[in-house]
Amino acid sequence: MLAARRTSTFTESVIREMTRIASMYDAVNLAQGFPDFPMPDAMKQAACTAINGDINQYAVTWGAPVLRQAIAEKYRRWYDMEVDPDRDVTVTCGATEAMASVFMALVEPGDEVIVPEPFYENYGPDAILAGAHPVFVPFDRPDWTLDPDRLRAAFSSRTKAIIVNTPHNPTGRVLSRDEMSLIAELCIEHDAWAITDSPYEHMIYAGHHHEISTWPGMRERTITISSLSKTYSCTGWRIGWIIAPPAQTGPIRKVHDFLTVGAPAPLQAAAAVGFAFDAEYYNQFAAHYKDRRDFLCAVLKEQGFEFAMPEGAYFVLADFSPLSDLDDVTFAKWMTQEIGVATVPGSSFYSRKEDGRNFVRFAFCKKQATLDDAAERLSRLRARV
Numbered sequence: 001m002l003a004a005r006r007t008s009t010f011t012e013s014v015i016r017e018m019t020r021i022a023s024m025y026d027a028v029n030l031a032q033g034f035p036d037f038p039m040p041d042a043m044k045q046a047a048c049t050a051i052n053g054d055i056n057q058y059a060v061t062w063g064a065p066v067l068r069q070a071i072a073e074k075y076r077r078w079y080d081m082e083v084d085p086d087r088d089v090t091v092t093c094g095a096t097e098a099m100a101s102v103f104m105a106l107v108e109p110g111d112e113v114i115v116p117e118p119f120y121e122n123y124g125p126d127a128i129l130a131g132a133h134p135v136f137v138p139f140d141r142p143d144w145t146l147d148p149d150r151l152r153a154a155f156s157s158r159t160k161a162i163i164v165n166t167p168h169n170p171t172g173r174v175l176s177r178d179e180m181s182l183i184a185e186l187c188i189e190h191d192a193w194a195i196t197d198s199p200y201e202h203m204i205y206a207g208h209h210h211e212i213s214t215w216p217g218m219r220e221r222t223i224t225i226s227s228l229s230k231t232y233s234c235t236g237w238r239i240g241w242i243i244a245p246p247a248q249t250g251p252i253r254k255v256h257d258f259l260t261v262g263a264p265a266p267l268q269a270a271a272a273v274g275f276a277f278d279a280e281y282y283n284q285f286a287a288h289y290k291d292r293r294d295f296l297c298a299v300l301k302e303q304g305f306e307f308a309m310p311e312g313a314y315f316v317l318a319d320f321s322p323l324s325d326l327d328d329v330t331f332a333k334w335m336t337q338e339i340g341v342a343t344v345p346g347s348s349f350y351s352r353k354e355d356g357r358n359f360v361r362f363a364f365c366k367k368q369a370t371l372d373d374a375a376e377r378l379s380r381l382r383a384r385v
Ligand SMILES: Cc1ncc(COP(=O)(O)O)c(C=O)c1O
Pocket: 033, 093, 094, 095, 096, 097, 120, 165, 169, 197, 199, 226, 227, 228, 229, 235, 238, 239, 240
C-alpha cells in the first residue's frame, strides 16, 4: 500500500539529516537552531511546581487562561497592540503547529500564498498540505532586501496571503518599516492576509521588530504567530500562539483542537512566568546573542565566507563560493566530515535548489565554548579547500 501522494512532494527535513551526520562524525552542530545552554531557571521551577501541583490534564483547548492573559499583556506592553485573550488568542504546539493550523483553517486549495525566498523550510510542506500554491519572491543580495516592484508584481486577485517572517530565518534580515508598509499596502489593495512568523522577535541587533497588525487597516487582516521556543531557549517545550480576529480564531481553534487537543498543560502554566520577566531579561538576551553573532561572523570573514551581517535571529547565511566550487550539499557534508562543523545546505531554503547552491547556514545559538570549538576547527578550513 502506498502512502498518500501529498507526502511524496516534500522531503524529510534536511536540518535534522545534517544533525544526524554531525553526530556520526562528532562534529560541532551549527546546523540545527536549538540552544545548547539552559533555559531560565524560574521557568524550569515553575514547570516542576505545575506538575507537582497536578496541572497534568488537558488544558483548555485554545490555551490556559493564565497564558492567554500573559500573551495579551505582552503585546500591549511591547507593541501597543490590543489583544482580547478570550476571543483572539489560540495557544498551539509551537509556531510550527500554529502555521500549519492557520494554513488549514484559512487557505483554500489553489489559493496563492506569497513566500519571500530564501524561506524557512516548513512553509513549503505547509502550503502543500493545504493544497496552496506558493509564489516565491526573492530577497535581493547582498543585503536581502525586498524589491518593491517584484513584491508588487507577485500580488494578484489570486493572492490569499503573504508570509511575513521577521527577524528572518535563514538570512537574519529584520524587515524595515518601509518594507512592512508596502506589505500592508499590498495586503489591503488585494484583500490578502499577512501571516506573520516571529519566533526571533527578541533577537534584534539592528533596526526594530515591527508587528504589521498595528498598521492602519491591518488588524483585521493579520494573523500573528510567535512562540516560546527561542525567546526562552526551550525549543522542546512546544508552545506557540496565534493572534487572529475572532471570526478567524473560531476556525483556527477547530483545526488546532482536532490536530492536537492542546499544548502541554503544565508548561503553559510555567510559560506565563517567562512572560512576566522584566526588560532586563530581554536586553541581556539580545546582548548575549549579539556577542555570539559578532564572534562567529569574525571567524567566517577570516576564512573567506561572504555574507550580510545578520540584523536579527541567530543565523548566518554564508556564501562559500570564494572558497569552493562544490555544491552546497557536498560542501556541507565535506565540512562536517573533514572540518568537524555541521551547517545546513543553502538549497533547503530555496524552491529552485540551484539558487541555494553557494550557501550554507550557520546557527550561533550556542555556548561560547561550543563556538570556540567551532572557531578552532574552522581555522583549518582555508588551508584545506
Ligand atoms: C522562522 C521559524 N518559524 C517557526 C519555527 C518553529 O518554531 P517552534 O519551535 O515554535 O515550532 C522556527 C524554528 O526554527 C523558525 O525558524
